[in-house]
Amino acid sequence: MTTLTAPPARRGAGALRAAGVFVERSLRQNLRDGEALLMAVLLPVLLMLVFTYVFGGAIDPTGAYLSYVVPGIILTCAGFGASGVAVSVNRDVTTGAINRFRTMPIAGATVLVGHVVASLLRNLVATGLVIGVGVALGFRPDATPLEWVGAVGVVGLYILAITALFAFIGLVAGSPESANGYGFLLLFLPYASSAFVPVETMPSWLRGFSEHQPITPVIETIRGLLTGTEIGTAGPLALVWCVGVVLVAGLLVALTFPRRLRR
Amino acid sequence: MTPAIEVDSIRKSYASAVVLDGVSLTVPSGVYALLGPNGAGKTTFVNVLTTLLRPDGGTARICGVPLSQRRTVRRLISVTGQFAAVDELLTVTENLVVVARLLGLDAARARSRAAELVEAFDLGAVAHTLVRTLSGGTARRVDLAMSLVQRPAVLFLDEPTTGLDPASRRRLWADVRELATAGTTVLLTTQYLEEAEALADRIGVLAGGRIVAEGTAAELTAVVGGEEVVLTEADGTEVRTLTTDGTVAGLAAALDRLEPDTAALHVQLRRPTLEDAFTALTQHRTTSTEKEVAA
Numbered sequence: 001m002t003t004l005t006a007p008p009a010r011r012g013a014g015a016l017r018a019a020g021v022f023v024e025r026s027l028r029q030n031l032r033d034g035e036a037l038l039m040a041v042l043l044p045v046l047l048m049l050v051f052t053y054v055f056g057g058a059i060d061p062t063g064a065y066l067s068y069v070v071p072g073i074i075l076t077c078a079g080f081g082a083s084g085v086a087v088s089v090n091r092d093v094t095t096g097a098i099n100r101f102r103t104m105p106i107a108g109a110t111v112l113v114g115h116v117v118a119s120l121l122r123n124l125v126a127t128g129l130v131i132g133v134g135v136a137l138g139f140r141p142d143a144t145p146l147e148w149v150g151a152v153g154v155v156g157l158y159i160l161a162i163t164a165l166f167a168f169i170g171l172v173a174g175s176p177e178s179a180n181g182y183g184f185l186l187l188f189l190p191y192a193s194s195a196f197v198p199v200e201t202m203p204s205w206l207r208g209f210s211e212h213q214p215i216t217p218v219i220e221t222i223r224g225l226l227t228g229t230e231i232g233t234a235g236p237l238a239l240v241w242c243v244g245v246v247l248v249a250g251l252l253v254a255l256t257f258p259r260r261l262r263r
Numbered sequence: 264m265t266p267a268i269e270v271d272s273i274r275k276s277y278a279s280a281v282v283l284d285g286v287s288l289t290v291p292s293g294v295y296a297l298l299g300p301n302g303a304g305k306t307t308f309v310n311v312l313t314t315l316l317r318p319d320g321g322t323a324r325i326c327g328v329p330l331s332q333r334r335t336v337r338r339l340i341s342v343t344g345q346f347a348a349v350d351e352l353l354t355v356t357e358n359l360v361v362v363a364r365l366l367g368l369d370a371a372r373a374r375s376r377a378a379e380l381v382e383a384f385d386l387g388a389v390a391h392t393l394v395r396t397l398s399g400g401t402a403r404r405v406d407l408a409m410s411l412v413q414r415p416a417v418l419f420l421d422e423p424t425t426g427l428d429p430a431s432r433r434r435l436w437a438d439v440r441e442l443a444t445a446g447t448t449v450l451l452t453t454q455y456l457e458e459a460e461a462l463a464d465r466i467g468v469l470a471g472g473r474i475v476a477e478g479t480a481a482e483l484t485a486v487v488g489g490e491e492v493v494l495t496e497a498d499g500t501e502v503r504t505l506t507t508d509g510t511v512a513g514l515a516a517a518l519d520r521l522e523p524d525t526a527a528l529h530v531q532l533r534r535p536t537l538e539d540a541f542t543a544l545t546q547h548r549t550t551s552t553e554k555e556v557a558a
């Protein structure tokens with residue numbers, strides 16, 4: 001008869017190593033998801049071409065519009081890209097992967113850390129792509145190295161805020177398709193901000209919304225840092241908005257995650 | 264020796280319904296099948312025992328460790344759920360490597376362990392294929408392989424073969440038998456009687472949130488009584504069914520009670536099956552009152 005032996009208890013990776021494994025896993029998923037990847041590359045290029053060559057001439061015939069619009073396109077692409085985290089998180093919920101990770105001897109929440117860090121890295125690369133295309137078309141930012149660091153920092157913080165918010169949406173959404181649907185909000189919200197045209201040109205009812213929605217101060221801050229326009233109170237406002245969204249969304253995730261299961 | 268699984272009066276309710284109404288069972292080792300119809304509470308039970316859900320009441324121990332020590336319990340168990348919890352955008356090997364590294368193996372050992380499992384589960388042909396292109400049966404085998412990256416003391420299988428074709432099902436059964444032989448205790452939920460009969464040392468029948476019967480397949484079958492005498496027309500249509508105690512005298516007595524006009528009918532002896540037992544046990548709770556009224 002076979003000797004029955006219970007195997008020794010398993011140790012499990014520490015939180016830091018587990019997070020590292022999950023970041024790698026999420027990045028690999030991002031690279032495999034061909035459609036999302038194509039979107040991430042095509043969107044900045046197409047938006048840039050449309051706004052420069054289609055609308056640009058009508059908005060400002062001198063050609064100065066390019067330097068006005070690049071910060072807006074950076075933010076549109078980063079926000080829309082970051083909203084993709086909702087699909088990654090929801091996929092883990094609906095396939096039951098999250099159940100498996102939470103029955104393993106690791107800190108289960110590190111799976112979310114993986115998705116968030118991967119989203120940050122992926123969208124910073126997308127931002128670099130937008131700037132690259134902009135420069136190729138004639139965008140000439142006059143930022144000092146310190147201003148560059150500031151601009152990338154603000155973009156990073158904005159990506160983090162959108163990522164945290166959409167990680168929560170991904171946790172509660174019923175399916176990856178519906179999780180994906182909310183991303184469109186981020187594609188259109190910038191149009192009702194100072195991203196593409198100054199808010200002064202909008203009707204007064206819309207101006208009230210556009211001036212006070214979070215994207216406008218973020219845009220103004222990035223625009224100021226890159227092209228030297230007036231920042232004023234936009235800087236602190238942008239920080240408060242982004243940090244506020246990260247905290248609120250983080251709290252919502254912390255409250256939701258322990259109860260969310262594939263049933 | 265400490266039993267692999269001890270469960271004492273586990274209760275779990277949701278706002279609208281009582282799902283587990285005091286479930287108790289003990290599995291010393293081997294394979295235990297929890298048999299129950301859809302909605303009986305099988306998945307909730309597995310979720311409680313695998314630390315995913317906190318019970319409202321009752322206690323349970325895995326290899327002597329109380330469920331409240333979640334972290335320690337998680338070192339002892341693996342779960343393969345009803346839905347293949349595999350990463351569709353990764354290859355078979357990558358899925359196995361992720362789990363191996365999460366269990367603390369370094370990159371090189373994780374890769375060699377993944378290769379061993381690919382070999383053991385006969386997944387060589389699809390080792391570098393994206394999981395989303397695999398058939399349901401193969402994905403389920405990958406899922407099982409992921410649960411066995413480091414052999415757990417207790418493996419939970421929640422409806423492991425639901426939706427699989429017969430060949431895939433037999434293959435998974437063979438894997439489970441092999442594991443049990445190697446000393447892993449398996450708690451399996453299923454709605455298929457033949458699965459419970461084929462794999463389990465003991466079977467518990469879960470209905471209405473309670474274990475309504477427990478025993479070996481033979482013991483459960485005996486619950487419904489001895490043999491049945493079935494009278495049929497020449498074309499096979501059943502006319503009457505008589506229950507006997509299985510002895511010659513019992514059979515003779517049963518036939519004696521028949522009216523003379525049944526002499527031309529065909530006669531057939533039938534042993535009750537596990538299915539008869541299951542039907543009797545799981546329907547008893549809801550229909551016993553109606554039966555009494557009808558009688």
